[in-house]
Amino acid sequence: MKTPLLEMKNITKVFPGVKALNNVSFQVAQGEIHCLVGENGAGKSTLMKVLSGVYPHGDYSGDILFGGEIQKFNGISDSEKAGIAIIYQELALVPEMTVYENIFLGNEIKSANGFTVDWNETIKRAVEALKKVRLDVNPAAKVKDLGVGKQQLIEIAKALSKEVKLLILDEPTAALNEDDSENLLNLLRELKNHGVTCIMISHKLREVIAIADTITVLRDGQTICTLDAKKGEVSESVLIKHMVGREIDNIYPSREHKQPGEIVLEVRGWNAYNPALGRDILKDINFNVRKGEIVGFAGLMGSGRTELALSLFGNPDGYRVSGExxxxxxxxxxxxxxxxxxxxxxYVTEDRKGDGLILIQDVKQNISLANLQEVANRGVVNENAEIKVANEYKGSLNIKTPSIEQKVSNLSGGNQQKVSLGKWLFVKPGVLILDEPTRGIDVGAKYEIYTIMTKLVQQGMSIIMISSELPEILGMSDRVYIVSSGKITGELPIEEATQEKIMQLATN
Ligand SMILES: Nc1ncnc2c1ncn2[C@@H]1O[C@H](COP(=O)(O)OP(=O)(O)OP(=O)(O)O)[C@@H](O)[C@H]1O
Ligand SMILES: [Mg+2]
Known part of the structure; x- marks a missing residue:
């Protein structure tokens, strides 16, 4: 057998109270697309951070061989020099900077005098890098003015501006719509044809099966198996079984669609005007939500669903809102x-980093954050009450953490999302708005979240679920509204809703 491009041997990485990686061995062949899958907290991101030197040599045990040679990276710049580039789960671009500044940040091109940055050359090379990822944007545009799909491609352009042999992407399509995801996967295929090897982490098993040459499954910090995806023996159910260690037949708990109760939320003639854009972003929105109902809001990303939720929730982000x-x-x-x-x-935000959680605080503080009066006596937080509540949610949401005293920043991405959900469930709201509730969540945990939603509506809560995943909309809603370009373009009872009908209304 040919020497693999990458060989990680018996890697063990321990954090206080957690063995994140337990004797993991992992091989990647030259030129392949290798997908890494596993439940939230399985150790995927940690394994990639060990590889890229975020956790330097000496911080873990085991060996890394790259190109057949033992590597002892002391930091990310060492792995970059060896030809490894990593794109993190949370994008790391600087929003206020331009595209070209971002691409060469930390890797500036110096002028002949060796002191100043050669901006002409920088822009020229940025244009070349953007061409490689087939992204047609002005290199002088600010990153914050571009959508996530484009930002993701800029991250890749940045990686390609260095000589990259191995490209690592941690959940690159989690926040992307279907078109942008497809675009990105095609780009990876193209890079592969140019000899770039790629490791991709994803919870979207369909795309994993579509793109992978090889798939490795991690569970609880251990390698469970490595599968040859080209042999056609790999299916979603096979992957799920390896990931969670048991079979899951139906990821949507069965729900009886009862006669709905009285109207608890009604919105009439709701508009929002965005002064920065100089136009309406929500136009004449009318809808209602009944007691005990899950109402799905389907639509393409950017259709205005998040803006609608935020404006109802009293956080309109500078928009001028009118309506009842x-x-x-x-x-x-x-x-x-x-x-x-x-x-x-x-309101549980889709962007847990933005306004969902205080990352430097621990799990229990975050959970009680939005409902402090429940755990406080005359304004003083009762720590025992806080601990009790946090432990309840840790259990019911199956939050993987060594303790509720762990800082949220130390949790895996999916487990942070669960803390965010726990925080808002504890508010015990009458109307709960969930914005992309299962983004970055593994299949097993999705089932837990769906089960909780089902239980909550049985108890009389009403849920608005904004989701870009049609199977989730169809699997969980009692009724569906479709939003397109800031307008509600249709309403369907669940019996009449199909993927085709929704897509047609969503692209109206
Ligand atoms: N900096 C840290 N300090 C303490 N514990 C950590 C730290 N980073 C990760 N962990 C723990 O290590 C384990 C593995 O986390 P990791 O982020 O690798 O999971 P993951 O497989 O990427 O999950 P997800 O799919 O949710 O992103 C988890 O139990 C996590 O809580
Ligand atoms: Mg991760």
């Missing part, structure tokens, strides 16, 4: 999220 909202028949308008929370609303 009634909660249990009472007219409301929230100037601030605190008003919405006291009126019994909660």
């Amino acid at each position: 909202m009634y909660i249990k028949g009472e007219k409301k308008h929230f100037g601030h999220t605190s008003g919405a929370i006291s009126a019994g609303m909660a």
Whole structure:
């Protein structure tokens, strides 16, 4: 057998209280696309951080061989020199900087005098790098003005601007729509044809099967198996079985669609104007939500669903909002999220890093954050009460952490999402808005979240679920609204909803 491009041998990495990697061995052949899958907290990101030198030599045990030679990376710049580039789970671009500045950040091209940056050359090379990823944007545009799909491609352009032999992508398509994902996967195939080897982590098993040459499954910090994806023996159910250690037949818990209760939330003639864009981003939105219902909001990314949720929740982000909202028949308008929370609303954001969680605080503090009065006595937080609540949610949401005293920044991506959910469930809202609730969540944990949603509506809560995943919309909703370009273009009872009908209304 040919020497593999990469060989990680018996890697063990311990954090206080957690053995994140336990004697993991992992091989990647030259020129292949190798996918790494496993449940939230299985150790995928950690393994890649060991490889790229984020955790330097000496911080782990075991050996890394790259190109047949033992490597002792002391930091990310060492692995970059060897030809390894990593794109993290959370994008690392600087939003306020331009595209070209971002591409060469940390890798600046110096002028002949050796002191200043050669901007002309930088821009020229940025244009070349953008061409390689077939991205047509102005290199002088600010990154924050581009969508996530484009930002992801800029990250890849940045990697390609160095001589990269092995490209690592940690959940690159988690936040991308179907088109942008397809684009990215095609780009990886093209890079492969040019000899670039690639490791990709993903929870989207369909795309893993579509793109992988080889798949390695991790579970609880150990390698479970490595499968040859080209042999056609790999299916989603096979992968799930290896990932969770048992079979899951139906990832949507069965739900009986009961006669819905009274209307708890009604929105009439809701508009939002974005002064920065100089146009309406929400136009004449009318909808209602009944007690005990899960109402799905389907649509393409960027259709305005998140803006709608935020504007109802009293956090309109600078937009000018007009229209009427009634909660249990009472007219409301929230100037601030605190008003919405006291009126019994909660919103779980799609962007847990943005306003979902305080990363430097621990799990228990984050869970009680939005409902402190429940764990406080006359304004003083009762730590025992806080601990009890946090342990309850740790159990029911199966949050993988050595303790509830762990800082949230130390949890794996999917487990951070679960903490964010726990925080808002503890508010015990009447109306819970979930924005892309299972983004970055593994299949087993998805089932847990769906089960919790089912239980909550049985108890009388109402849920608005914004989701770009049609199977999830169809599997969980009682009723579906479709949003397109800031307007509601249709409403379907679940019996009538199909992927085709929704897609047609979503692209109206
Ligand atoms: N900096 C850290 N400090 C302490 N524990 C950590 C740290 N980073 C990761 N861990 C722990 O190591 C384990 C593996 O985490 P890792 O981020 O590698 O999981 P993952 O497979 O990438 O999961 P996900 O799919 O949710 O992103 C988890 O139990 C996590 O809590
Ligand atoms: Mg991860």
